[in-house]
Amino acid sequence: MNKTYDVKTVVLRKNIDLDEATEIVEDKKTKPFKSLLSRPKKEQIHIHSIKLYYECILMVSGKYIADYYRKATHTISVDSNVKEVELGDGVFQTRPKSVLEKTFVGKKGKNKIDIKLEEHVFVEEEDELTFDHHGREVKFPFKVNSKTVENYPKRILQKNEPNIKRPEMTYDAALESLKSLLKKPLAADVRELSEEFVLRDITEVYVPIFEARLIGPKKKVELMRIDAVRKKIL
Incomplete structure (x- = not known):
């Protein structure tokens, strides 16, 4: 069970709306169905639905002192x-x-x-780690500043509650990964070890993702995901 942490919540702003996302999907909808042997035509693929999700990227930062x-x-x-x-x-x-x-x-x-x-010996190491909502370590490709974030993040998350993908990884597990990164192996003959881990920040950054459900030939189903911040097919 997680301890109580002071967690920052950030929601990134969309740079495309549903209509623009639909245009991108319409233009590229054959891509998920392509193979070496077949290339279906656009008219063979039906857009079943397009939904906006907010997926969490969990960021943890801290310092190890020994x-x-x-x-x-x-x-x-x-x-x-x-x-x-x-x-x-x-x-x-x-x-x-x-x-x-x-x-x-x-x-x-x-x-x-x-x-x-x-x-x-005195050691002081600090760093941060980022994880996708499944708990896999990822690089963080976004800029976070007043121009790129929503002013009322919690209100947006409440409004879209059914489509929020919250972190599957616990804060404790994320912090243990960070501690393992910061704490270098010690020599065998060490004495009077004094060590401390100082938590700097835990931040949940929610990224808007349009997810299209596509139905192609023989009722095959594929998903197309569009990063609504970078206007990029994932």
Whole structure:
């Protein structure tokens, strides 16, 4: 069950009306029925219905913050005549040269010292994910600003209630996907891990889609979907 979240609701404005959508469908209605072997004529295809739907794209954004210590080894180069390095209370010996190293760099080649220490790491990652109303991750192709959105989104959704396709994915599931994206795998030897996920926004963006039900030869049924914002056949 979802927790209670403050969810923003946005409805995108249509850039075509029913008449324009019908013209597009009439012009392109043979497309869903085409195959390698057959190309039906327009008069063989009947537009049974065209309905306006509002389909939700669910957007979640947030930030992952972590603070922890991890073991690490840093290698430094020193002169060929240096045998060890003192750092704090530790004494670090030079790494023995392999036969191959001696052959290539010679006696005057730099010595290497591996210093084992602990790093204090701070992580801050932020991003957003978008999902279609079925819960599949998608790219968000729309601009959202005062010119592209409806002024009274909830009123429009109430008016079109039977034709609203709300998200099938829960907010919790969407946020878990975002957390998985932001939280990178940690090394095995980590201590004093402090981590936090900060939710920025949950937004439901409703996209107007005209959906035409077409009946072709042998009573075959196909759907044609038109993005009413971009005037594009989906």
